[in-house]
Amino acid sequence: xxxxxxxxxxxxxxAREAQYAHRVRVCVATGCLSVGAEAVQEAxxxxxxxKGKHHCLVMGVGCMGLCGNGPLVSVDPAGVxxxxxxPDDAPDIIDSLGAKxxxxxQCDTNAPFFTRQVKIVNENSGIIDPEHIESYIxxxxxxxxxxxxxxxxxxxxxxxxxxxxxxxxxGAGYPTGLKWSTVAKTPNTIKYVVCNGDEGDPGAFMDxxxxxxxxxxxxxxxxxxxxxxxxxxxxxxxRAEYPLAVARINKAIRQAEKMGLLGNNIxxxxxxFNVEVRLGAGAFVCGEETALMxxxxxxRGTPRPRPPYPAESGLWGYPTLINNVxxxxxxxxxxxxxxxxxASIGVGxxxxxxxxxxxxxxxNIGLIEVPMGISLRDIIYDIGGGIPDGRAFKAVQTGxxxxxxxxxxxxxxxxxxxxxxxxxxxxxxxxxxxxxxTSSMVDVARFFMEFCMSESCGKCIPCRVGTVQxxxxxxxxxxxxxxxxxxxxxxxxxxxxxxxxxxxxxxxxPNAVVSTLRFFREEYQERMIESEVAHG
Amino acid sequence: xxxxxKIDGMDVSAADDQTxxxxxxxxxxxxxxxCFLEGLSFVGACRLCIVEIEGNPTPVAACAxxxxxxxxxxxxxxxxxxxxxxxxxxxxxxxxxxxxxxxxNGHCELQWLAEKLGMTYNTLDYLNRPKQVDASHYRxxxxxxxxxxxxRCVRVCDEIEGAHIWDVMGxxxxxxxxxxxxxxxxESVNCTSCGKCINVCPTGALFKKSxxxxxxxxxxxxxxxxxxxxxxxx
Amino acid sequence: MRTQSPPIDPPSDxxxxxxxxxxxxxxxxMPRALIxxxxxxxxxxGYLDEDALRYVSAALHVPLSKTYGVATxxxxxxxxxxxxxxxxxxxxxxxxxxxxxxxLQALSDHFDVKPGQTTADKRLSLMTARCIGSCGLxxxxxxxxxxxxxxxxxxxxxxxxxxxxxxHG
Ligand SMILES: Cc1cc2nc3c(=O)[nH]c(=O)nc-3n(C[C@H](O)[C@H](O)[C@H](O)COP(=O)(O)O)c2cc1C
Ligand code: SF4
Ligand code: SF4
Ligand code: FES
Ligand code: FES
Numbered sequence: 001x002x003x004x005x006x007x008x009x010x011x012x013x014x015a016r017e018a019q020y021a022h023r024v025r026v027c028v029a030t031g032c033l034s035v036g037a038e039a040v041q042e043a044x045x046x047x048x049x050x051k052g053k054h055h056c057l058v059m060g061v062g063c064m065g066l067c068g069n070g071p072l073v074s075v076d077p078a079g080v081x082x083x084x085x086x087p088d089d090a091p092d093i094i095d096s097l098g099a100k101x102x103x104x105x106q107c108d109t110n111a112p113f114f115t116r117q118v119k120i121v122n123e124n125s126g127i128i129d130p131e132h133i134e135s136y137i138x139x140x141x142x143x144x145x146x147x148x149x150x151x152x153x154x155x156x157x158x159x160x161x162x163x164x165x166x167x168x169x170x171g172a173g174y175p176t177g178l179k180w181s182t183v184a185k186t187p188n189t190i191k192y193v194v195c196n197g198d199e200g201d202p203g204a205f206m207d208x209x210x211x212x213x214x215x216x217x218x219x220x221x222x223x224x225x226x227x228x229x230x231x232x233x234x235x236x237x238x239r240a241e242y243p244l245a246v247a248r249i250n251k252a253i254r255q256a257e258k259m260g261l262l263g264n265n266i267x268x269x270x271x272x273f274n275v276e277v278r279l280g281a282g283a284f285v286c287g288e289e290t291a292l293m294x295x296x297x298x299x300r301g302t303p304r305p306r307p308p309y310p311a312e313s314g315l316w317g318y319p320t321l322i323n324n325v326x327x328x329x330x331x332x333x334x335x336x337x338x339x340x341x342x343a344s345i346g347v348g349x350x351x352x353x354x355x356x357x358x359x360x361x362x363x364n365i366g367l368i369e370v371p372m373g374i375s376l377r378d379i380i381y382d383i384g385g386g387i388p389d390g391r392a393f394k395a396v397q398t399g400x401x402x403x404x405x406x407x408x409x410x411x412x413x414x415x416x417x418x419x420x421x422x423x424x425x426x427x428x429x430x431x432x433x434x435x436x437x438t439s440s441m442v443d444v445a446r447f448f449m450e451f452c453m454s455e456s457c458g459k460c461i462p463c464r465v466g467t468v469q470x471x472x473x474x475x476x477x478x479x480x481x482x483x484x485x486x487x488x489x490x491x492x493x494x495x496x497x498x499x500x501x502x503x504x505x506x507x508x509x510p511n512a513v514v515s516t517l518r519f520f521r522e523e524y525q526e527r528m529i530e531s532e533v534a535h536g
Numbered sequence: 537x538x539x540x541x542k543i544d545g546m547d548v549s550a551a552d553d554q555t556x557x558x559x560x561x562x563x564x565x566x567x568x569x570x571c572f573l574e575g576l577s578f579v580g581a582c583r584l585c586i587v588e589i590e591g592n593p594t595p596v597a598a599c600a601x602x603x604x605x606x607x608x609x610x611x612x613x614x615x616x617x618x619x620x621x622x623x624x625x626x627x628x629x630x631x632x633x634x635x636x637x638x639x640x641n642g643h644c645e646l647q648w649l650a651e652k653l654g655m656t657y658n659t660l661d662y663l664n665r666p667k668q669v670d671a672s673h674y675r676x677x678x679x680x681x682x683x684x685x686x687x688r689c690v691r692v693c694d695e696i697e698g699a700h701i702w703d704v705m706g707x708x709x710x711x712x713x714x715x716x717x718x719x720x721x722x723e724s725v726n727c728t729s730c731g732k733c734i735n736v737c738p739t740g741a742l743f744k745k746s747x748x749x750x751x752x753x754x755x756x757x758x759x760x761x762x763x764x765x766x767x768x769x770x
Numbered sequence: 771m772r773t774q775s776p777p778i779d780p781p782s783d784x785x786x787x788x789x790x791x792x793x794x795x796x797x798x799x800m801p802r803a804l805i806x807x808x809x810x811x812x813x814x815x816g817y818l819d820e821d822a823l824r825y826v827s828a829a830l831h832v833p834l835s836k837t838y839g840v841a842t843x844x845x846x847x848x849x850x851x852x853x854x855x856x857x858x859x860x861x862x863x864x865x866x867x868x869x870x871x872x873x874l875q876a877l878s879d880h881f882d883v884k885p886g887q888t889t890a891d892k893r894l895s896l897m898t899a900r901c902i903g904s905c906g907l908x909x910x911x912x913x914x915x916x917x918x919x920x921x922x923x924x925x926x927x928x929x930x931x932x933x934x935x936x937x938h939g
Pocket of ligand 2: 285302303455456457458459460461463466500501503504505506507
């Protein structure tokens, strides 16, 4: 395999698709599948066949974003999108090809939901067929890997990633280029590259989408990283609760191996890179990097103190690069288009885009990709279409169990790592849950504490016992039985658990309480026993 | 190459393989510990040995942290004292420690720490989760109510005795030390009955059946011979 | 590297052990294959019983307590067989905000079974999940591996009634 062959495959695939007068794409990612996309695809294929060989190509593709209105179907070249499609709609859709679109199913692609998004990570999502490597290659896939291997020495690749300003999308926002250079500099003949696809944040499904809709992009990003840091072995750690993502990544690995894009002597160079999938088995804490490595080693997924960081001593003691799915997914476009291009998107120290899973009490539920620096207000009211049922916005929760609740008065804050942190929240992996005035913030804090409590690995005392204590106290508030002393103890525990826990889970477990106490303290006070409030 | 740094304002130096805790102990500076035991690998789990480092908002575990050149370490600030007392309160609230009827009363590390760190009363609610006592072994018994999950027994059995009878099951507040497939200890065919776990247990969770209240002392001298041994991965 | 064949025979001549053995063989019977192997037992048999844990421990040279520790750490593994039918209610954030906890409570009351457990007649396991990735369709549930979007309590009870009533399973 070389650049010419890759271009041939791309040209061949483009020509194959171009043979058809129309291309009908059906989302077959988890969201749409669960509301019957498979039957829709079959019905469309069934009705398309009699129209002749090259009339219309029905493709199963990845997520188109508006998951709340699935199953979604898009038609090319007409450029229309249909929502809530049923198999019964198939004849109308096929008959409308080349004529007027089916008005009753059409969704407005000029709406801000579509126009205000900027797609880098999801550029292929909803467009290519994730089960065909040719489809990815036809859209520029693997050209970044060829470019890196044949035109760039490893340190140039690292420089590009550094200059792009890309920061980790798994939560903490550590500069990706810096992490790569640390691993590259650590001398060892054996190194590993690990992709963190554990995505434990309940209410977030960005990484699942990338793996389901564009799995090769993740592999290409990992291969480029492996080349840059000098690794020849990689793992994709995916949670077992994502069977479709697991299947698609596995299929993608086999396809890439067959074409010589993974394996030994890639593109005829001396670079080898072999990838395997490892399944997570239902433990949120395994998203934490040291726990994840313990899990890959076949052990209980309990974190260990850092340093040493994985970059120095990771899997089986070897230097290991761990990045998030979305982080790797950003790599191919950065290598293809250059660091300057990437750095021109976003604000300040937060470059590029971020994918969010928008859900809760909001009109447009689904996946969005927006440039860093966009305001929360634009996301919620413009892209998200506001709050349903005429209710009032109350708070938006970002960062999942490690994050916080941001109230209405801070809606104009730009979405970037530093601004969110200043509001006692975090960028996190990309869960964004909108709450209206019917949500009790004490209950929300209790919900997240319950999550942390049941996901605590139990290794260290502050998190193991502290989360239980805080949960009991929050329950007292929920039941209107709390006292001033309980409030004091709660605040004391928040501080102590945050600063003494061993890993990020415990260290961030109090965040939901801290942020709701900061912005919605009156809700706690309302739930205290009357006489206590008077005294306190 | 030796590193120089400061502990509580005192200039100290550390060899490459020395943790903050080891240097402090060499200099006679007291840092409370519970999960740490010289001669076993360290896990940094109990968090009692946390120390503050100038410029770092989050304290670190002294038993699991190697000093860096120029570091300024503080071992006993008011903030740390508060955190440590709260950790102990958490342990007393989690388990069921009735010292008056315990075989190690007077020889218990937890009891000693509570006294030393001035934990006089508990500000937390007791969790009231009564646990089992397993007395099926012919010589030893385990009372899970007194277990602080320090995993010393797990490590000594694996790293020194090489039997790996013990491990931890479950997670979070449901964690529990188990013998083999969570069976009665007496049914374990691989247990060598060496008693090492009994001796490293900091509390009365593991004890000899023949002892009466306050009669049992722990003997860890065997660890000195093994203190150079470090367990590797799998 | 360890031996290339399992040192002991599987607990029974059930054909599903071949899948498990294939997993162990692929990993050269290394102890590190423990989770992968337990995953394949869980998928092949639906749960991990004592025989399975003993067999896997022996074949991979992993201490029994370590295997048990791993099997009870990960919630994807179960040590007991589930009921004939399974109803999973998502308690992820998106679903919770839209009231899934009430749906779970209603099911639990109606069928007299605690979340995470199986009814006395072994017909139904009521389970919870932390986000099944269908947040767009919240509150969501999974009934015998079919995702049911936008549930209400009444609907959930009716659907589960239907599930457990039919003669199969
Ligand atoms: C409790 C906990 C859970 C985490 N879960 C995830 C996760 O699901 N996915 C992820 O990519 N990173 C997760 N992280 C962050 C990882 O530890 C790690 O920082 C990240 O994978 C590094 O990749 P990045 O630099 O590309 O973000 C988690 C961290 C903690 C403390
Ligand atoms: S903070 Fe919680 S999850 Fe992390 S090591 Fe401690 S107990 Fe385990
Ligand atoms: S039994 Fe003793 S040694 Fe073992 S974990 Fe519990 S307290 Fe520690
Ligand atoms: S002694 Fe250091 S954490 Fe327990
Ligand atoms: S929160 Fe229920 S499907 Fe994601």
